Amino acid sequence: GAVVSQHPSWVICKSGTSVKIECRSLDFQATTMFWYRQFPKQSLMLMATSNEGSKATYEQGVEKDKFLINHASLTLSTLTVTSAHPEDSSFYICSARQSNFGYTFGSGTRLTVV
Amino acid sequence: GENVEQHPSTLSVQEGDSAVIKCTYSDSASNYFPWYKQELGKGPQLIIDIRSNVGEKKDQRIAVTLNKTAKHFSLHITETQPEDSAVYFCGANAGKSTFGDGTTLTVKP
Numbered sequence: 001g002a003v004v005s006q007h008p009s010w011v012i013c014k015s016g017t018s019v020k021i022e023c024r025s026l027d028f029q030a031t032t033m034f035w036y037r038q039f040p041k042q043s044l045m046l047m048a049t050s051n052e053g054s055k056a057t058y059e060q061g062v063e064k065d066k067f068l069i070n071h072a073s074l075t076l077s078t079l080t081v082t083s084a085h086p087e088d089s090s091f092y093i094c095s096a097r098q099s100n101f102g103y104t105f106g107s108g109t110r111l112t113v114v
Numbered sequence: 115g116e117n118v119e120q121h122p123s124t125l126s127v128q129e130g131d132s133a134v135i136k137c138t139y140s141d142s143a144s145n146y147f148p149w150y151k152q153e154l155g156k157g158p159q160l161i162i163d164i165r166s167n168v169g170e171k172k173d174q175r176i177a178v179t180l181n182k183t184a185k186h187f188s189l190h191i192t193e194t195q196p197e198d199s200a201v202y203f204c205g206a207n208a209g210k211s212t213f214g215d216g217t218t219l220t221v222k223p
Contacts, residue, residue, distance in 0.1 A: 108157040
């Protein structure tokens, strides 16, 4: 079945630094990937849609200069949290669309900014 | 855009009993409805999905039903086991997926 690998699974960084999270589709090509943020005991909040070879589409209220998304190949999308602050601490999850219907999620990245 | 409502937010059942989680959606263009199980500290895992041209789908102890006219779909888990305890999310896809707020299912041994 479709597998999406997300790294790192957890990261702790200092306030003001940047953190990059990778999302890879291992056995299929994903022209579209999605990035979500999840607060404790809450649902998945779509942050942006990442399209291979073009600019990402951000949801309302999500700062595109804060959360940089790059989808340079059909198997890799990256999310960079720039100048991270404690309020950026959260669980970030990517998903990749294999067909018109199927979505597979990565295992998530727990970001803690201290 | 699509709006998905999920009920209940928490559900506690005895081992062996059935559990039912219900979702409603607003966009009639939605044509794909997945259900995900999320265990603590992990990403959501697809457990079953249904497309708009099907009314019911079953996979062992898990089944999903869809009523397109009423715009609601449900997850049914029979013979629940403690390992079924997790947060369950429903989704509705009209181009991009929108998710319900999740249901925390607790199966008591």
